[in-house]
Amino acid sequence: MYLSSGYPASVKGGTVIAADVGDREEHERRLASPDHYRTECRICGRPMHAHATRQRTLPDEPPLEIRRYRCPDCGGVVTVLPGYVARHLHQKTETVEEALSEAPEPPRRVAPRTRRRWRERARTAATVALQVLSALRSPALLAVVAQVGLDGTRGALLDAFRPLAGPRGPLATLTNLLNLALPGLRVM
Ligand SMILES: [Zn+2]
Numbered sequence: 001m002y003l004s005s006g007y008p009a010s011v012k013g014g015t016v017i018a019a020d021v022g023d024r025e026e027h028e029r030r031l032a033s034p035d036h037y038r039t040e041c042r043i044c045g046r047p048m049h050a051h052a053t054r055q056r057t058l059p060d061e062p063p064l065e066i067r068r069y070r071c072p073d074c075g076g077v078v079t080v081l082p083g084y085v086a087r088h089l090h091q092k093t094e095t096v097e098e099a100l101s102e103a104p105e106p107p108r109r110v111a112p113r114t115r116r117r118w119r120e121r122a123r124t125a126a127t128v129a130l131q132v133l134s135a136l137r138s139p140a141l142l143a144v145v146a147q148v149g150l151d152g153t154r155g156a157l158l159d160a161f162r163p164l165a166g167p168r169g170p171l172a173t174l175t176n177l178l179n180l181a182l183p184g185l186r187v188m
Pocket of ligand 1: 041042043044045046071072073074075076
Protein backbone atom coordinates (compact mmCIF):
# COMPACT_ATOMS: atom_id res chain seq x y z
CA MET A 1 0.00 0.00 0.00
CA TYR A 2 2.67 2.48 1.00
CA LEU A 3 5.86 0.53 0.48
CA SER A 4 6.72 -1.99 -2.14
CA SER A 5 10.05 -2.92 -0.63
CA GLY A 6 12.11 -1.52 2.17
CA TYR A 7 13.44 -4.57 3.94
CA PRO A 8 16.71 -3.82 5.68
CA ALA A 9 19.31 -5.81 3.74
CA SER A 10 20.66 -7.24 6.99
CA VAL A 11 17.61 -9.40 7.55
CA LYS A 12 18.17 -12.91 6.28
CA GLY A 13 15.08 -15.04 5.92
CA GLY A 14 11.98 -14.43 7.99
CA THR A 15 8.39 -13.94 6.90
CA VAL A 16 7.11 -12.28 3.76
CA ILE A 17 3.42 -11.37 3.76
CA ALA A 18 1.55 -11.75 0.48
CA ALA A 19 -0.78 -8.88 1.28
CA ASP A 20 -2.94 -9.36 -1.80
CA VAL A 21 -4.00 -12.89 -0.88
CA GLY A 22 -7.37 -12.25 0.75
CA ASP A 23 -8.79 -15.72 1.24
CA ARG A 24 -8.08 -19.42 1.20
CA GLU A 25 -9.35 -19.83 -2.35
CA GLU A 26 -6.76 -17.42 -3.70
CA HIS A 27 -4.08 -19.02 -1.53
CA GLU A 28 -4.83 -22.46 -2.94
CA ARG A 29 -4.79 -21.10 -6.46
CA ARG A 30 -1.27 -19.84 -5.83
CA LEU A 31 -0.09 -23.11 -4.35
CA ALA A 32 -0.52 -24.72 -7.77
CA SER A 33 2.95 -23.61 -8.79
CA PRO A 34 5.96 -22.58 -6.68
CA ASP A 35 6.33 -19.59 -9.00
CA HIS A 36 3.21 -17.86 -7.72
CA TYR A 37 4.66 -17.11 -4.31
CA ARG A 38 8.32 -17.04 -5.36
CA THR A 39 10.21 -14.09 -3.98
CA GLU A 40 13.69 -12.59 -4.21
CA CYS A 41 16.32 -12.83 -1.55
CA ARG A 42 16.44 -9.67 0.51
CA ILE A 43 20.21 -9.87 0.68
CA CYS A 44 21.32 -11.19 -2.71
CA GLY A 45 18.34 -10.11 -4.82
CA ARG A 46 18.35 -13.55 -6.46
CA PRO A 47 15.19 -15.54 -7.16
CA MET A 48 14.80 -18.08 -4.38
CA HIS A 49 14.29 -21.82 -4.75
CA ALA A 50 11.20 -23.62 -3.50
CA HIS A 51 11.93 -25.22 -0.13
CA ALA A 52 9.94 -27.69 1.96
CA THR A 53 6.46 -26.41 2.69
CA ARG A 54 5.13 -26.02 6.19
CA GLN A 55 1.70 -26.69 7.63
CA ARG A 56 -0.21 -24.07 9.47
CA THR A 57 -3.35 -24.79 11.45
CA LEU A 58 -6.37 -22.52 11.62
CA PRO A 59 -9.36 -23.50 13.77
CA ASP A 60 -12.15 -25.42 12.03
CA GLU A 61 -10.27 -25.73 8.76
CA PRO A 62 -8.07 -28.32 7.12
CA PRO A 63 -4.39 -27.44 7.66
CA LEU A 64 -2.95 -24.83 5.32
CA GLU A 65 0.12 -25.49 3.27
CA ILE A 66 2.54 -22.58 3.46
CA ARG A 67 5.32 -22.12 0.92
CA ARG A 68 8.93 -21.53 1.88
CA TYR A 69 11.84 -20.52 -0.32
CA ARG A 70 15.57 -20.80 0.10
CA CYS A 71 18.27 -18.55 -1.35
CA PRO A 72 20.87 -20.55 -3.29
CA ASP A 73 23.57 -18.00 -2.42
CA CYS A 74 23.22 -17.11 1.23
CA GLY A 75 20.98 -19.93 2.45
CA GLY A 76 18.32 -17.58 3.85
CA VAL A 77 14.87 -19.17 4.09
CA VAL A 78 11.66 -17.17 3.90
CA THR A 79 8.12 -18.21 4.70
CA VAL A 80 5.40 -16.59 2.59
CA LEU A 81 2.26 -16.01 4.61
CA PRO A 82 -1.05 -15.24 2.84
CA GLY A 83 -2.34 -11.83 3.87
CA TYR A 84 -5.58 -13.07 5.41
CA VAL A 85 -3.78 -15.08 8.12
CA ALA A 86 -2.85 -13.13 11.24
CA ARG A 87 0.84 -13.44 11.94
CA HIS A 88 1.67 -15.36 15.13
CA LEU A 89 -1.97 -15.64 16.18
CA HIS A 90 -2.91 -18.75 14.18
CA GLN A 91 -6.17 -17.18 13.14
CA LYS A 92 -7.66 -15.26 10.29
CA THR A 93 -7.24 -11.51 10.63
CA GLU A 94 -11.01 -11.03 10.35
CA THR A 95 -11.58 -13.39 13.30
CA VAL A 96 -9.10 -11.44 15.43
CA GLU A 97 -10.75 -8.15 14.49
CA GLU A 98 -14.17 -9.54 15.38
CA ALA A 99 -12.88 -10.72 18.75
CA LEU A 100 -11.36 -7.31 19.48
CA SER A 101 -14.56 -5.47 18.69
CA GLU A 102 -16.85 -4.35 21.45
CA ALA A 103 -19.70 -6.50 20.16
CA PRO A 104 -21.54 -7.93 23.19
CA GLU A 105 -21.87 -11.32 21.51
CA PRO A 106 -18.34 -12.70 21.12
CA PRO A 107 -17.74 -14.84 18.03
CA ARG A 108 -18.02 -18.50 18.87
CA ARG A 109 -15.00 -19.30 16.74
CA VAL A 110 -12.71 -18.02 19.49
CA ALA A 111 -12.40 -19.40 23.00
CA PRO A 112 -13.22 -16.78 25.67
CA ARG A 113 -9.72 -17.17 27.12
CA THR A 114 -8.16 -16.45 23.71
CA ARG A 115 -10.39 -13.44 23.21
CA ARG A 116 -9.39 -12.09 26.65
CA ARG A 117 -5.72 -12.55 25.81
CA TRP A 118 -6.05 -10.66 22.53
CA ARG A 119 -8.02 -7.87 24.15
CA GLU A 120 -5.41 -7.54 26.86
CA ARG A 121 -2.73 -7.29 24.20
CA ALA A 122 -4.80 -4.66 22.38
CA ARG A 123 -4.67 -2.56 25.55
CA THR A 124 -0.85 -2.51 25.64
CA ALA A 125 1.22 0.28 24.14
CA ALA A 126 2.13 0.10 20.46
CA THR A 127 5.25 2.20 21.01
CA VAL A 128 7.60 0.72 18.40
CA ALA A 129 4.88 0.40 15.77
CA LEU A 130 3.91 4.05 16.27
CA GLN A 131 7.53 5.19 16.06
CA VAL A 132 8.07 3.22 12.86
CA LEU A 133 4.86 4.57 11.28
CA SER A 134 5.92 8.06 12.26
CA ALA A 135 9.35 7.56 10.68
CA LEU A 136 7.75 6.61 7.33
CA ARG A 137 6.79 10.29 6.98
CA SER A 138 3.58 9.71 5.09
CA PRO A 139 1.05 12.48 5.85
CA ALA A 140 -1.77 9.94 6.25
CA LEU A 141 0.27 7.87 8.69
CA LEU A 142 1.45 10.93 10.60
CA ALA A 143 -2.21 11.88 11.07
CA VAL A 144 -2.93 8.42 12.49
CA VAL A 145 0.04 8.68 14.87
CA ALA A 146 -1.06 12.16 15.95
CA GLN A 147 -4.56 10.88 16.64
CA VAL A 148 -3.34 7.91 18.71
CA GLY A 149 -0.33 9.56 20.36
CA LEU A 150 3.12 7.94 20.52
CA ASP A 151 2.15 6.13 23.72
CA GLY A 152 -1.18 4.89 22.32
CA THR A 153 -2.36 1.29 22.50
CA ARG A 154 -2.44 -1.37 19.79
CA GLY A 155 -6.23 -1.27 19.84
CA ALA A 156 -6.33 2.51 19.42
CA LEU A 157 -3.86 2.23 16.54
CA LEU A 158 -6.01 -0.40 14.77
CA ASP A 159 -9.10 1.78 15.20
CA ALA A 160 -7.38 4.91 13.92
CA PHE A 161 -5.93 3.02 10.96
CA ARG A 162 -9.28 1.53 9.90
CA PRO A 163 -10.21 4.33 7.42
CA LEU A 164 -6.90 3.81 5.57
CA ALA A 165 -7.09 0.05 5.50
CA GLY A 166 -9.62 -0.75 2.80
CA PRO A 167 -11.52 -4.01 2.51
CA ARG A 168 -8.77 -6.19 4.02
CA GLY A 169 -9.25 -4.49 7.35
CA PRO A 170 -6.76 -2.69 9.60
CA LEU A 171 -5.05 -5.73 11.13
CA ALA A 172 -4.04 -7.34 7.83
CA THR A 173 -3.02 -4.05 6.22
CA LEU A 174 -1.09 -2.72 9.17
CA THR A 175 0.63 -6.05 9.79
CA ASN A 176 1.87 -6.04 6.21
CA LEU A 177 2.97 -2.43 6.33
CA LEU A 178 4.88 -2.88 9.60
CA ASN A 179 6.53 -6.10 8.42
CA LEU A 180 7.76 -4.31 5.31
CA ALA A 181 9.10 -1.40 7.31
CA LEU A 182 10.74 -3.52 9.98
CA PRO A 183 10.65 -7.29 9.46
CA GLY A 184 9.18 -9.07 12.45
CA LEU A 185 7.41 -5.99 13.79
CA ARG A 186 3.69 -6.53 14.31
CA VAL A 187 0.73 -4.72 15.70
CA MET A 188 -0.80 -7.63 17.61
ZN1 LIG B 1 20.49 -14.66 -0.48
